Amino acid sequence: MKYYPIIILFIFVTSCSSTKKTIETSKKNIATSARVEDKVTLKNTIPKKENSELKRTTTPLVTTKNIKDIPPKSLVKNVKSIDTAKVTNKKKIIAFNHNEWNTLLKKHVTNQGNVNYKGFKTERKALLNYIKNLSNNIPNNAWTKEEKLAYWMNAYNAMTIDLILRNYPVKSIKDIKDPWDQRYWKLGKKWINLNQIEHDILREMNDPRIHFGIVCASFSCPKLQNEAFTALQVDDQLTKATKEFLNDPSRNEISKNYYKISKIFQWFSKDFKVDGGVLGFLNKYSDITISSEAKKSYKNYNWALND
Numbered sequence: 001m002k003y004y005p006i007i008i009l010f011i012f013v014t015s016c017s018s019t020k021k022t023i024e025t026s027k028k029n030i031a032t033s034a035r036v037e038d039k040v041t042l043k044n045t046i047p048k049k050e051n052s053e054l055k056r057t058t059t060p061l062v063t064t065k066n067i068k069d070i071p072p073k074s075l076v077k078n079v080k081s082i083d084t085a086k087v088t089n090k091k092k093i094i095a096f097n098h099n100e101w102n103t104l105l106k107k108h109v110t111n112q113g114n115v116n117y118k119g120f121k122t123e124r125k126a127l128l129n130y131i132k133n134l135s136n137n138i139p140n141n142a143w144t145k146e147e148k149l150a151y152w153m154n155a156y157n158a159m160t161i162d163l164i165l166r167n168y169p170v171k172s173i174k175d176i177k178d179p180w181d182q183r184y185w186k187l188g189k190k191w192i193n194l195n196q197i198e199h200d201i202l203r204e205m206n207d208p209r210i211h212f213g214i215v216c217a218s219f220s221c222p223k224l225q226n227e228a229f230t231a232l233q234v235d236d237q238l239t240k241a242t243k244e245f246l247n248d249p250s251r252n253e254i255s256k257n258y259y260k261i262s263k264i265f266q267w268f269s270k271d272f273k274v275d276g277g278v279l280g281f282l283n284k285y286s287d288i289t290i291s292s293e294a295k296k297s298y299k300n301y302n303w304a305l306n307d
Contacts, residue, residue, distance in 0.1 A: 095147045095231070096137050098154050100130040102228035113215075113223020115307050121165050131158055131185055138188040149205060149213075149238075150229040156197045156214045157224060159185050163194070164217050164305070172303045173217045208271040208281060209238040211264050212245045220251060220262065220302040239285070246286045252299070254288050260297045 104127060108119040120127065134155050139148045160173075166184065167176050176182075180198075183191040202210045212222040213229065222245040229237055245262075246252055253260040265278045275281040279296075283289055 095139070095143050096134075096151055098150065098228035098230060100126060100133065101154050101158055104130070105224070105226045105228060109224050109226035111226060113225070113306060115161070115217070115224055115305075117161075117164055117168055117305075117307055120161055121168060124162075124165055127158060127162055127165070131155075131162065134158070135185070135187045144231060145205065146231040146234050149202075149207070149210070150231050150234045152197055152201050153210065153213045153229050153234075155187070156194060156202070159194060159197075160215060160217050170305065172305055174303050203268075203271060206274055207238070208268070208274060209242045211268055211271070212241045213238050215306070217306055218301075218303045219306055220299070221264075221306070222251075224306065242285045243287075246282065254282065254286050254290060255294075256288060256291050257294045258296075259290050259294055260299055263298050263301050266298050 104120065104123060107123070108116040110116075134151070139151050143151075163176065163179060163182065163184065164170060164173065170176065173179050180194040183193045185192055198214060202214065213225075215221050215224040217224075222241060225237065225241060227237075246254070251262055259282065261278075261282070265272065265282075269278055272278045272281045275284055279290060279292065279294075
């Protein structure tokens with residue numbers, strides 16, 4: 001029995017040691033668990049914005065510097081459609097090339113409209129070739145109004161020159177028998193005369209300026225321009241021809257209270273109604289504004305050849 005106190009003490013010490021180990025193990029487990037939880041918490045607490053920022057760094061950034069280099073698809077489509085439209089319009093505008101006629105005019109017509117018929121006669125083959133090309137390219141419904149205007153005015157003037165050359169030397173177009181009814185020219189399958197072009201085609205286009213674009217080879221008619229009419233420029237060319245004719249004192253005398261004008265305005269008075277009548281037309285293109293109370297008369301027409 002004398003060993004009982006020693007045995008009890010041993011048991012007590014052993015028990016304390018075991019308890020201490022258990023406590024330390026528990027502390028270690030708690031610490032480990034805490035670290036794991038801290039990692040999880042830390043991971044979960046990273047802002048989503050930061051995550052998205054990290055992801056964006058893997059792709060190229062779009063900045064104001066390079067955004068111009070990335071046009072939207074809609075813009076690319078628009079550019080293509082515009083380019084196509086330009087090409088289409090260009091094809092329409094150049095339905096017929098009048099360069100042959102332009103070259104002849106530059107050579108044989110002065111800036112004042114005087115025609116060198118002797119010079120034209122040396123190149124009549126080139127003139128007939130141009131008329132032949134006109135014949136092979138008759139205007140159709142696909143042509144614009146500007147293309148038709150340029151075609152028919154050039155045709156009229158070229159055929160008038162050829163009419164004079166067929167009868168040259170001559171002092172006046174009126175010395176030729178029925179000059180505007182002669183059917184010397186074939187366009188397509190039809191033989192045509194100058195009256196048909198002027199009255200059945202050009203006048204029907206409702207632009208009275210055509211009377212200052214086509215020329216009857218006479219002094220009192222508008223001057224023959226020394227350039228061919230073209231679809232791209234015909235509107236400006238007609239305005240220029242009209243103003244030149246109206247403001248030429250040898251062809252029209254215009255003042256505020258009195259005007260003595262070409263008989264063209266008398267012969268074709270109906271054509272000028274589209275611009276408010278003859279007076280309205282004159283005031284639109286003349287350098288001088290004519291009073292509505294002004295007196296009017298007409299000049300005698302000089303049919304002498306415009307050479």
